[in-house]
Amino acid sequence: TAIPRRRAVPALPQGVTAEAFEAAMADLRTLLGAEHVEVVDQALRDGWYMEHPNTHDMMTILDDEEFVASAVVYPGSTEDVQTVVRWANRHLVPIFPISMGRNLGYGGAAPRVRGSVVVDLGRRMRQILDISAEDFTCLVEPGVSFYALHEAIQARGLGDALWVDVPDLGGGSVIGNTVDRGVGYTPYGDHWATHAGLEVVLPTGEVVRTGMGALPGNNTWQAFPYGFGPFSDGIFSQSNFGIVTKMGMTLMPNPGGHESFLYTFQREEDLAQLIEIIRPLRIRNILENVAQLRHVTQSVAVRGQPRSAYYAPVDGVVPDDLVHAEAAKTPTGDHTWAYYGTTYGPAEVRALKLAAVDAAFRRIPGCRKIDTAAFPADEYFWSRDRIASGTPDLHELRWCQWVPNGSHIAFSPVSPIRGHDAAALYALAKRRHAEHGIDFFPAFCVGLREMHLIVEIVFDRTSAAKKAAALACLRDMVDDAAALGYGEYRTHLALMDQVAGTYSWNDGALMKMHEVLKDALDPNGILAPGRCGIWPRRYRGRGWEM
Ligand code: ADP
Numbered sequence: 001t002a003i004p005r006r007r008a009v010p011a012l013p014q015g016v017t018a019e020a021f022e023a024a025m026a027d028l029r030t031l032l033g034a035e036h037v038e039v040v041d042q043a044l045r046d047g048w049y050m051e052h053p054n055t056h057d058m059m060t061i062l063d064d065e066e067f068v069a070s071a072v073v074y075p076g077s078t079e080d081v082q083t084v085v086r087w088a089n090r091h092l093v094p095i096f097p098i099s100m101g102r103n104l105g106y107g108g109a110a111p112r113v114r115g116s117v118v119v120d121l122g123r124r125m126r127q128i129l130d131i132s133a134e135d136f137t138c139l140v141e142p143g144v145s146f147y148a149l150h151e152a153i154q155a156r157g158l159g160d161a162l163w164v165d166v167p168d169l170g171g172g173s174v175i176g177n178t179v180d181r182g183v184g185y186t187p188y189g190d191h192w193a194t195h196a197g198l199e200v201v202l203p204t205g206e207v208v209r210t211g212m213g214a215l216p217g218n219n220t221w222q223a224f225p226y227g228f229g230p231f232s233d234g235i236f237s238q239s240n241f242g243i244v245t246k247m248g249m250t251l252m253p254n255p256g257g258h259e260s261f262l263y264t265f266q267r268e269e270d271l272a273q274l275i276e277i278i279r280p281l282r283i284r285n286i287l288e289n290v291a292q293l294r295h296v297t298q299s300v301a302v303r304g305q306p307r308s309a310y311y312a313p314v315d316g317v318v319p320d321d322l323v324h325a326e327a328a329k330t331p332t333g334d335h336t337w338a339y340y341g342t343t344y345g346p347a348e349v350r351a352l353k354l355a356a357v358d359a360a361f362r363r364i365p366g367c368r369k370i371d372t373a374a375f376p377a378d379e380y381f382w383s384r385d386r387i388a389s390g391t392p393d394l395h396e397l398r399w400c401q402w403v404p405n406g407s408h409i410a411f412s413p414v415s416p417i418r419g420h421d422a423a424a425l426y427a428l429a430k431r432r433h434a435e436h437g438i439d440f441f442p443a444f445c446v447g448l449r450e451m452h453l454i455v456e457i458v459f460d461r462t463s464a465a466k467k468a469a470a471l472a473c474l475r476d477m478v479d480d481a482a483a484l485g486y487g488e489y490r491t492h493l494a495l496m497d498q499v500a501g502t503y504s505w506n507d508g509a510l511m512k513m514h515e516v517l518k519d520a521l522d523p524n525g526i527l528a529p530g531r532c533g534i535w536p537r538r539y540r541g542r543g544w545e546m
Pocket of ligand 1: 179
């Protein structure tokens with residue numbers, strides 16, 4: 001292992017001279033303690049998911065130097081966060097808060113504006129402030145991961161009573177995932193909808209508590225999200241209006257048993273009919289969780305073998321017949337679509353629901369219910385089973401090994417649960433993937449009345465050509481989708497302006513309102529400029545958008 005190269009100068013924020021930066025850093029060290037401030041003066045190192053960098057996006061789609069921090073600061077309390085915010089206002093240095101920075105596929109820990117000081121909340125603010133077995137709620141700081149919350153519940157002997165809803169990868173922060181509106185796979189999968197109460201440091205340094213948290217002496221903060229007056233929580237998710245320092249979350253009661261199941265469907269064109277079958281079952285809660293309908297290419301890739309094990313050429317798409325032949329060798333067998341679902345409750349309750357699902361799915365010719373009982377322990381099915389029952393997992397990372405230096409970036413449009421919409425989104429994404437020579441990994445995650453299509457592009461981050469193809473493919477898909485009336489639910493830093501631009505109804509009225517809020521709450525424009533396409537006045541219209 002080579003000694004990391006020193007950088008000549010840290011990535012300075014535009015408009016801040018080296019002297020001014022040095023002086024600002026000296027001030028910050030005095031305020032927080034030198035041990036809690038790190039200037040990024042070493043070469044960037046990527047690491048991997050569990051040892052990810054907090055200085056940049058280890059899966060960068062642009063040039064390595066684009067989204068890079070100049071320094072990282074580690075506040076230990078809400079008061080420290082206020083101190084950092086006031087410091088940023090004095091020195092006019094942009095800051096970028098992260099909880100744990102494992103937001104892979106959407107930018108990781110990287111700031112949108114090069115040279116921002118990353119405020120890494122997760123390293124020191126990692127307390128679980130409350131777990132209530134009476135109310136089925138908890139209150140956490142930004143450094144609490146899904147793993148940590150799950151382990152704490154087990155350690156307190158509450159594992160039989162309380163479940164945490166976890167996303168595909170459990171190493172991320174509960175707060176970070178929730179404010180970015182990530183999803184999990186139990187009936188509590190919509191994390192934003194199941195949170196209750198925030199504590200937020202505003203860009204000028206004041207602290208607010210939302211909902212019942214505004215009432216001194218209340219005991220209802222985590223039980224009733226709304227309080228009185230406007231429901232302000234929304235402006236602190238997918239935005240740059242505040243730094244969340246505490247969040248309440250509801251926990252799911254253990255339903256008294258669960259059972260995961262796997263169905264496969266043979267033909268690509270079964271998609272539309274299948275989605276039509278899923279919709280009423282899902283809305284009526286017979287299909288109870290945010291289930292996944294995954295494509296065969298991903299079924300093969302998640303086995304963890306690189307694509308070169310199946311197909312020698314480095315460029316172009318792996319041929320369909322080859323993917324199907326490989327799928328046929330797996331315990332799941334050949335298929336185009338694999339539906340991973342879970343049913344909850346005691347056995348007799350589950351049996352009723354499973355029978356209804358079975359009868360409905362079997363209307364599709366070639367539908368197979370896979371006998372998973374004999375599946376080996378490391379089969380992907382069991383990872384989905386753990387996640388759908390509140391146990392964090394990391395198996396999903398395996399498809400990153402599909403290409404060397406595997407990185408990923410997502411196209412994630414939402415639509416109603418309709419066959420027509422599924423087919424339209426599938427077709428446009430498939431066409432663009434073929435055009436750009438990229439293997440196609442679509443998965444539909446079915447919420448209650450909508451579905452997220454998550455298409456992960458896996459690329460070699462050391463290849464300029466592969467990065468360019470991935471980015472071009474994404475940009476095309478965003479435009480194609482918008483032309484048909486579809487928008488993304490979340491996006492990578494590099495696409496935030498483009499995606500925000502698609503939400504343009506009435507001459508961009510919504511963004512204009514966001515800008516009014518931004519300028520009022522953050523007059524100096526120091527907090528995460530450009531995040532989610534929201535630029536403060538100081539930056540607006542000066543060529544920052546991409
Ligand atoms: P995770 O580690 O859970 O994947 P991150 O910490 O990377 O999540 O958070 C995802 C994004 O959400 C960050 O890039 C940041 O812009 C925003 N974010 C995360 N935590 C906070 C917070 N506490 N306050 C404000 N914004 C946050």
